[in-house]
Amino acid sequence: MKIAIVVDSTAYLSDEIKEKNDIYTIPLNTIFGDDTYREDIDITPEEFYDKMRAQEELPMTSQPSIGDYILLLEELYKKGYTDVISFHLSSSISGTLQNAVAAGQSVEGITLHAVDSKIACTPLGLLAVYAAQHKDDTPLEELLETLNRFTNKDYLDAYFVVDDLTNLKKGGRLSNAQAFVGQLLKIKPILQFEEGKIVAIQKIRTKKKALSKVEDLVQEAIDKQAGDNIVLTVIHANIEDEAKEFQAKLASKFKDATVLISHFGPVIGTHLGEHAIGVSITSFDVDVTGF
Structure with missing residues (x-):
């Protein structure tokens, strides 16, 4: 074999x-x-x-x-x-x-x-x-x-913050009126995979507050993980400097975790839009040398 x-x-x-x-x-x-x-x-x-x-x-x-x-x-x-x-x-x-x-x-x-x-x-x-x-x-x-x-949430999870609603609007995922109001309010949706689908779980007024909430969600996810080899990955859509800052912040807060950085490529970036940022959490034992 x-x-x-x-x-x-x-x-x-x-x-x-x-x-x-x-x-x-x-x-x-x-x-x-x-x-x-x-x-x-x-x-x-x-x-x-x-x-x-x-x-x-x-x-x-x-x-x-x-x-x-x-x-x-x-x-x-x-x-x-x-x-x-x-x-x-x-x-x-x-x-x-x-x-x-x-x-x-x-x-x-x-x-x-x-x-x-x-x-x-x-x-x-x-x-x-x-x-x-x-x-x-x-x-x-x-x-x-x-x-x-x-493949279940006992071992992996992820949260994403969409920078603006343009791609969600263009993709037909919300009406022009909803998008207009959302842009005025500077809403930053936090997204998560639930049963394999991307869903909005919270809507926060600013990106700073949204990322702060993501930190809390990451802590909650870690507390529920079945494995103990925690790997966090900051994933970004063409905002590497901001992603590196967030990576450093997470590394300081979650000292027992390995914190990596990656990106949203064209396919996922089409739906989330430029400047989206997220964190994935995995807890199975894998060698990430070279990431």
């Missing part, structure tokens, strides 16, 4: 981490008019935010096609892999996992094991890294059982 680890591009893992842990990636797409860009291949996050800022219409996003996934599986089969553990952003917000499953049924000689992370970004990536670090010393069925257990 030879196991490959695949994760979709919304994990936003660095090339260094993917190479170190022998992780393969399948890209999602962002679409501006007639132009389609594969995430982290055809467009960088900085280029994406510059382009989105200049557009009147919100870009569209799309999952990898079944054909794209079949090509990847055939490549892995030729390299001698017999099994693939494939990690994807929540199936409640994307059809990526469903396309992966369909592709797996179309390629003979290799078995696909799809994992619905019920989330996205760094928690998704850390699940894949954990699998890569344990695939050779843990029986496959035991590893899959463990990974699926890790």
